[in-house]
Amino acid sequence: MAELSLVVGLGNPGAQYARTRHNAGFRVADEIVRRQSADYQAWQNLGEYAKIRLAGKDVLVAKPFTYMNESGRLVSSLARFFKIPAQNILVCFDDVSLGVGHIRLRPSGSAGGQKGMKSVIEQLGTQNIARLRVGIGPKPAPFDLADFVLSNFSKADETLLAPALENAANAVESWLKDGLEKTMTRFNG
Structure with a gap:
């Protein structure tokens, strides 16, 4: 069996969270799956994944059904079952420290x-997991952080977010094809 890669979009399940800032990772995953005309299938009540072929590689694109703070359960379950090493995993999620419309890739680090x-x-059990952060900020001063990330994007922010989601999907394809270093050079500027 060919070596698999795993791309995970983080977010919260349910219609009430679908368009919130915290679901930027889900929206990246959905953009990738939409481009491939693929469908998700459920995985052990932990989430869903779509198996696609992208940049000449077999890839699982996944979204947790658990809430954000339990996302690792799906990732570790898929990684164990399909024997996907940490270096073949890319996690996409929202980042309040990046402006709306910006993306940034990193090879590893803390959860921030x-x-x-x-x-x-x-x-x-490792911080050596590539991540693709999608900007959702900055948080306005009067907002509590939790309230901000669970708020919907304004129409103006949605206009900025749309090309960022396309750019993020392109960055995932570049990561698979050209590796992380080249992709960071191309997309982090």
């Missing part, structure tokens, strides 16, 4: 306060 990424790191 992102509870979904913290769960992934804890479940996999």
